[in-house]
Amino acid sequence: MKVLDLKCSHEHRFEGWFASTEEFESQLSRGLVACPVCSTVEVSRMPSAPRLNLSSSRNVSAPSQPQANSAAPDANAIQARALRFLREVLEKSENVGERFAEEARRMHYNEAPARNIRGVATPEDAHALLEEGIDVMPLPVPAALKEPLQ
Structure with a gap:
């Protein structure tokens, strides 16, 4: 292998x-x-260097190496989980683009059907939505996820 x-x-x-x-x-x-x-x-x-698992070839006189904390989360695992979460959000929401603030207001005031939406809003628009009692959350999406989902 x-x-x-x-x-x-x-x-x-x-x-x-x-x-x-x-x-x-x-x-x-x-x-x-x-x-x-x-x-x-x-x-x-x-x-990469070849990896050999030869337990019988351990040198018992070699100084012990510090062991990584196995309880600490792996940065790659955290990144993978975050990207999976973002991908799921993108798959389960409608992209309304620049109309985000307008569409969020329409849904809040029952002028449009309630659904999961995402899009682009200026900081001023996001602040105004929050003041109106409309929950919004900034969601930074990496460029890799902005491409078509597979």
């Missing part, structure tokens, strides 16, 4: 496990290797 360090075009780094280097190349050429964070198939192999 080959463990390869991979990177997508959006700089997300991840591991891929393949039967061989040839199998990786085959899957890559067929578009079967995708980033687990953003789902892009623009993936490349990173240089």
Whole structure:
């Protein structure tokens, strides 16, 4: 089993496990290797050192290395969860674009059907909506998620 360090075009780094280097190349050429964070198939192999798990070859006189806190959240895992959450929000909401403030008001005053919407509002518009009692939340969306969802 080959463990390869991979990177997508959006700089997300991840591991891929393949039967061989040839199998990786085959899957890559067929578009079967995708980033687990953003789902892009623009993936490349990173240089990496071979990994050997030889428990019998441990040198008992070697100084012990500090162990990472296994309870601490992994930054990549946090990023992946945040991107999955954003993707779900994008999938389950209607993009009303520049009409966000107008559409939020229409829904609040029962002039339009209630639904999940997203769009663009100036800070002044967002503040005015909040003063009217209309809940809004800024949601920074990375460029990778602004592309069509797969």
